[in-house]
Amino acid sequence: MECLEKPIWNKYTKEELEQISIPKPMEEVRKQVLHNWDVIAKPIDGLGSFETLTAQIGAITGEEKIDISKKAVLILCADNGIVEENISQSGQEVTAAVARSIAGRHSSVCQMAEVAGADIIPVDIGIQNREEIHGVLNKKIRCGTRNFLKEPAMTEEETVRAMAVGMELVRTLKEEGYRILATGEMGIGNTATSSAMAAALLKCEVPLVTGKGAGLSEKGLLHKQEVIGQAIRKYDLYEKDAFTILETVGGLDIAGLVGLCIGGAIYRIPIVLDGVISLVAALTAEKIAPGTKEYLLTSHQGKEPAAKFLLKALEKEAVLNAHMALGEGTGAVMMFPLLDMALRVYHAETTFFDIQVEQYQRFDKL
Ligand SMILES: O=C(O)c1ccc[n+]([C@@H]2O[C@H](COP(=O)([O-])O)[C@@H](O)[C@H]2O)c1
Numbered sequence: 001m002e003c004l005e006k007p008i009w010n011k012y013t014k015e016e017l018e019q020i021s022i023p024k025p026m027e028e029v030r031k032q033v034l035h036n037w038d039v040i041a042k043p044i045d046g047l048g049s050f051e052t053l054t055a056q057i058g059a060i061t062g063e064e065k066i067d068i069s070k071k072a073v074l075i076l077c078a079d080n081g082i083v084e085e086n087i088s089q090s091g092q093e094v095t096a097a098v099a100r101s102i103a104g105r106h107s108s109v110c111q112m113a114e115v116a117g118a119d120i121i122p123v124d125i126g127i128q129n130r131e132e133i134h135g136v137l138n139k140k141i142r143c144g145t146r147n148f149l150k151e152p153a154m155t156e157e158e159t160v161r162a163m164a165v166g167m168e169l170v171r172t173l174k175e176e177g178y179r180i181l182a183t184g185e186m187g188i189g190n191t192a193t194s195s196a197m198a199a200a201l202l203k204c205e206v207p208l209v210t211g212k213g214a215g216l217s218e219k220g221l222l223h224k225q226e227v228i229g230q231a232i233r234k235y236d237l238y239e240k241d242a243f244t245i246l247e248t249v250g251g252l253d254i255a256g257l258v259g260l261c262i263g264g265a266i267y268r269i270p271i272v273l274d275g276v277i278s279l280v281a282a283l284t285a286e287k288i289a290p291g292t293k294e295y296l297l298t299s300h301q302g303k304e305p306a307a308k309f310l311l312k313a314l315e316k317e318a319v320l321n322a323h324m325a326l327g328e329g330t331g332a333v334m335m336f337p338l339l340d341m342a343l344r345v346y347h348a349e350t351t352f353f354d355i356q357v358e359q360y361q362r363f364d365k366l
């Protein structure tokens with residue numbers, strides 16, 4: 001049965017999206033935050049990546065006093081037609097089941113977000129069935145994508161509309177006072193769409209960037225790699241641009257995440273990236289709107305093999321290396337308490353002067 005599409009806000013065309021110009025972060029503020037860290041009584045660069053990440057947040061927001069008190073994780077839920085090809089352990093009905101669990105605040109990310117003091121915003125951007133799930137924001141573009149082995153997953157218009165949903169969410173959340181957002185997703189089959197996109201974007205062999213997702217057998221993995229390889233050849237994807245790769249083998253969740261990343265850059269909201277699905281969206285966003293990556297913070301590398309190549313292409317390092325493969329935004333949410341702890345030190349401002357010790361000198365250049 002065809003799903004009735006709901007008309008949604010739609011402002012951009014593909015051409016307009018490709019002409020978005022991303023402002024530069026504020027380098028003076030980054031420098032000032034790094035200087036403030038050096039005055040605090042601790043070894044030089046003692047908090048490592050947390051010093052540079054908080055300086056990045058300063059450069060994004062333009063504020064030396066860093067406030068990430070109001071935070072949220074956005075979980076974009078969507079189905080993938082490619083699941084028909086048995087590239088995942090379960091069927092598409094699991095996407096809606098987990099979305100219901102998120103709405104009821106039971107799922108893994110919900111438990112973690114509660115500890116982190118983050119709000120949970122589940123979004124239906126393309127779950128396959130028509131059910132309105134109470135507590136899930138309805139931004140459905142269509143009921144799941146098409147099977148990309150047979151035809152492109154999305155049309156240009158659907159892709160643009162899904163990206164617009166992500167951008168619009170950042171705009172409204174900024175208006176509501178949110179200071180930092182984490183990316184999350186839920187969608188059976190989205191490690192296959194992510195791996196297909198990663199192979200095409202990075203122009204690398206499919207097995208190098210294709211893993212077992214939520215849990216496949218060795219045989220299942222070989223089949224998944226074969227399916228992705230066939231699609232890459234069918235659409236000649238090594239020769240295609242990022243937008244075409246997204247619409248052909250991506251998903252509505254990934255397109256929405258691309259929009260979240262670009263929205264973060266436009267509205268100057270730091271975006272914390274979760275695992276492989278968010279990382280592929282981040283690289284796509286950077287290719288469509290260069291400069292976007294300056295507004296993105298990494299969290300973890302995870303178990304999917306594509307993650308480390310995507311991080312390298314983004315010229316970023318993960319903070320956590322915990323072999324996670326959960327999704328929902330769990331890795332990104334883990335960053336919130338870590339950043340809160342680092343910022344507690346930053347704002348406490350216990351200086352070398354306070355403890356009557358001569359300030360340590362930095363011998364390398366900032
Ligand atoms: O974030 C990751 O690195 C990650 C790795 C493996 C699985 N997942 C989650 O598991 C689902 C996709 O797995 P699969 O095997 O159906 O492609 C999807 O809902 C993701 O949130 C997520």
Ligand SMILES: Cc1cc2nc[nH]c2cc1C
Nearest residue numbers: 094098186214326327328
């Ligand atoms: C139960 C379950 C929860 C998930 N959360 C993200 N992806 C998932 C996949 C499954 C199968």
